[in-house]
Structures are given as C-alpha cells and as structure tokens.
Amino acid sequence: MRASSLLAEANPPESKWISNKWKWVCVAVTVAALYFVFRRIPAKTLLETFREMRVGWFIAAIVLYGIMFLPAAWRWHLALRMNDSVVNSSATVRFTIIGHFFYLMLFGGAGGDAAKATVYARRYSLPLAKALAAVSLDRLMGSGALLVIAAIGFAITGAHGGFDGNKSISISHAAWWLLLLIPIIAVALVLLKRSHHESIFRRFAVAFIESGKRLVKSPKVVLTGFFCSLLMQLAINTVLALNLQAVSHEPIPWVRVVWAFPLITAISGLPITMAGIGARDGAAIALLGWVGVSAADAEAMSLLTLFVSVLWGLIGGIVLWRESAAAK
Numbered sequence: 001m002r003a004s005s006l007l008a009e010a011n012p013p014e015s016k017w018i019s020n021k022w023k024w025v026c027v028a029v030t031v032a033a034l035y036f037v038f039r040r041i042p043a044k045t046l047l048e049t050f051r052e053m054r055v056g057w058f059i060a061a062i063v064l065y066g067i068m069f070l071p072a073a074w075r076w077h078l079a080l081r082m083n084d085s086v087v088n089s090s091a092t093v094r095f096t097i098i099g100h101f102f103y104l105m106l107f108g109g110a111g112g113d114a115a116k117a118t119v120y121a122r123r124y125s126l127p128l129a130k131a132l133a134a135v136s137l138d139r140l141m142g143s144g145a146l147l148v149i150a151a152i153g154f155a156i157t158g159a160h161g162g163f164d165g166n167k168s169i170s171i172s173h174a175a176w177w178l179l180l181l182i183p184i185i186a187v188a189l190v191l192l193k194r195s196h197h198e199s200i201f202r203r204f205a206v207a208f209i210e211s212g213k214r215l216v217k218s219p220k221v222v223l224t225g226f227f228c229s230l231l232m233q234l235a236i237n238t239v240l241a242l243n244l245q246a247v248s249h250e251p252i253p254w255v256r257v258v259w260a261f262p263l264i265t266a267i268s269g270l271p272i273t274m275a276g277i278g279a280r281d282g283a284a285i286a287l288l289g290w291v292g293v294s295a296a297d298a299e300a301m302s303l304l305t306l307f308v309s310v311l312w313g314l315i316g317g318i319v320l321w322r323e324s325a326a327a328k
Contacts, residue, residue, distance in 0.1 A: 026274050033278025037285060041295050049247050049300045057246035058304055061239045065308045066315075068235035072096050075228035078221050079137040083130045085121075094319050095120045101316030104275045104309065113139065119320075123327055141225030142232065149233040150262035160255040237261040240305060244293070247300040253291060260287040275313075277306060 073089075073096040080086045095116055102119075103112030117131035240261045244252060267283040268276030284298040 026272060030273040030278040033273060033282050037278070037281045037299060040285065041299050045296045046299060049296045052249060053247045053300070053304075055246070057242045058308075061242040061246070061304065062308050062311060064235055064242065065239050065312055068232055068239075069093065069096050069100070069312075071228035071231040071235075075141055075225045075232075076134065076138045078225050078228075079134040079141065080131075082137055082218075082221070083133055085126050085130045085134050087124050091120075091124070094323060095123075097312070097316040098320045098323065099316070100309075101313045101320055104313035104316075123323065138225075141222065142229035145226060145229030145233045146262055146266055148230065149237060150259070150266070153237075153259035153262050157256055157259040233262070233265070236265055239308060240264060240301060243304040243308070244288075244297065244301040246304060248293070248297045250294075250297075252293070256291040257288065257293070260291065263287055275306070275309065280305065 070093070073093040076096055077086060077089060077092040080092065086092070098119065099112050099116035101112075102115035106112050106115055113135040114132065117135045118128060120126070121128040121131035237258075241254075241257075244257075264280060264283045264287060268280035270276075270279055273279045281299055281302045284302045285295045288298040288301075289295055
C-alpha cells in the first residue's frame with residue numbers, strides 16, 4: 001500500500017467536495033491575512049531580525065515540539081483503550097506523528113484527526129467508527145487544558161499588574177452562547193445512536209457514546225488524559241516563548257506576555273487558515289504588540305513556530321511513507 005493511497009483513503013470521495021471548497025476558503029483567508037501582516041513589516045526589518053537570531057533557543061523549540069508528541073500519544077492511547085482499538089504503544093506514537101503530517105496537509109486538527117483515524121483503522125483492520133470515536137474522545141480529554149493554561153497566564157499577568165492602565169481587553173458575555181454547542185452535540189449523538197439507518201455516522205455515535213460511558217467510569221483515565229493535555233499546552237506555549245527569545249534582543253516583559261501565548265495558540269488552531277498561517281501571525285502581532293513587543297519580533301516568532309511545525313510535519317510524512325511500506 002503506497003503513502004499516496006493511504007492519503008487518498010484518509011480523504012474519501014464523498015467528503016472531497018466539502019474539503020476542497022473549505023481548502024480554497026482557507027487559502028484565501030491565509031493569503032489575505034499574510035498580505036495585511038507584511039504590509040506592516042518591511043522585509044528588510046524582518047530579515048535583519050532573523051539574521052541576528054540566537055539559534056540555541058530555536059533548536060530548543062524544535063526539540064521541545066518533538067517531545068510534545070509523547071504526552072499527545074499517551075492521551076490518544078488512553079482514548080483508543082476506551083473502545084478496544086489499541087494495537088501497541090509504538091503504533092500509537094507513530095500515528096500521532098503521522099497525525100501532525102495530516103494536520104498540515106488537510107489544514108487543521110479536524111481533518112488531521114479524521115485522516116489519522118482512517119489510516120490507523122485501515123492499517124490495522126479496525127472498525128473506522130471506533131477509531132473516529134477515539135480521536136473525538138482524545139480531543140474531549142484535552143478540551144479544558146487550554147482554558148486552564150490561559151487562566152494561569154491571565155492570573156500571573158494580573159497579579160503583577162500587567163493589565164494596569166489597559167482597559168481594552170474584555171471577554172464578551174455573548175460568547176456564552178458557545179456553551180449551547182454541548183447539549184446540541186449530545187442530542188445529535190443520541191439521535192444518531194437511536195437511528196435505524198445504518199451508516200458510518202451512526203456507528204461513530206454508538207462507539208463514541210459507549211466509549212464515553214467507559215471514560216466517565218474511569219476518573220483515573222480522565223485525570224491522566226487531562227494531565228497529558230496540560231503538558232502539551234505547556235509545551236506549545238513554551239515553544240512560542242523560546243522562539244520569541246530567539247529573535248528578541250530587547251528584555252521581554254514575561255509577566256506581561258504569558259497571557260498572550262494561550263490566545264495565540266487558540267487562534268492559530270482555528271480551521272480558517274492553512275495550518276494556522278496568517279491567523280498565528282496576526283494574533284502574535286496584535287497581542288504581543290499590546291505589551292510592547294515589536295511587530296518584527298512577533299512575526300519572526302510566528303514564522304519560526306511555523307518552521308518547527310512544518311519540520312515535524314515532514315518527519316510525520318516520512319513515518320507515513322515507512323508505515324505504508326511496512327503495510328505491503
């Protein structure tokens with residue numbers, strides 16, 4: 001089985017027309033975002049920033065990003081175990097890295113997760129619905145960690161007076177409508193499970209609900225998964241900090257900066273651009289600029305983070321190629 005055929009299986013024909021249209025939307029948003037970003041930063045200034053970067057901090061960011069795959073694999077392994085889809089720890093780690101390759105290729109976490117689950121199920125002859133349910137449980141266990149890290153960041157900055165004299169940042173109460181998504185999704189899953197029409201969606205709902213029940217009955221698994229998520233969020237935010245340290249030659253007001261990193265991470269993870277390109281740049285320039293970091297340093301940090309992500313994506317592609325060769 002070739003790597004190209006595995007990629008084709010990860011993006012089945014019935015979903016291609018949706019994914020292709022959305023990819024073009026992502027491309028358009030990415031180009032527009034980068035256009036506005038680079039209008040603000042002269043190319044000469046950005047090149048000078050890279051020329052004077054301290055490579056040691058950047059290398060540390062690359063290494064830490066790779067280490068982040070270990071808690072990510074651990075969390076997914078727990079989710080796979082909940083619906084009896086575990087092969088072995090080695091396979092979980094390999095497909096976690098492959099999932100990052102799909103994240104870059106398919107422009108986001110949702111497409112990357114679905115592709116990872118599809119290829120994993122085909123590779124080991126497992127029910128696709130169970131593999132898809134596992135990646136959903138995996139994301140579910142990690143959903144609260146970003147909020148916790150963000151709260152800690154805001155608390156640190158607030159405790160040191162980092163927001164004094166700046167009243168422009170506030171959270172709109174209108175955002176609470178997002179909480180309605182929880183009961184809506186729950187109702188949809190229950191209706192799908194009770195449906196008499198056999199489909200991949202019904203099988204997914206059944207697998208997700210059954211494995212979710214097992215997850216609820218295993219608080220130790222939930223806590224372990226949450227701990228893994230905390231490690232992952234700490235790692236990705238530290239990667240941003242290391243890259244900023246690599247390009248900045250001015251003292252960085254860390255107690256005023258830490259709150260911004262979780263927000264940059266959250267915005268770059270939105271499925272509106274190609275692998276966060278453009279979204280991460282704009283968020284970095286806006287949020288870090290609010291605390292005095294220059295636009296050139298913020299953009300350089302964003303580009304270095306993109307390079308780290310792409311580098312590990314290429315490694316994931318190599319792992320996929322070797323996996324496809326082993327599957328022959």
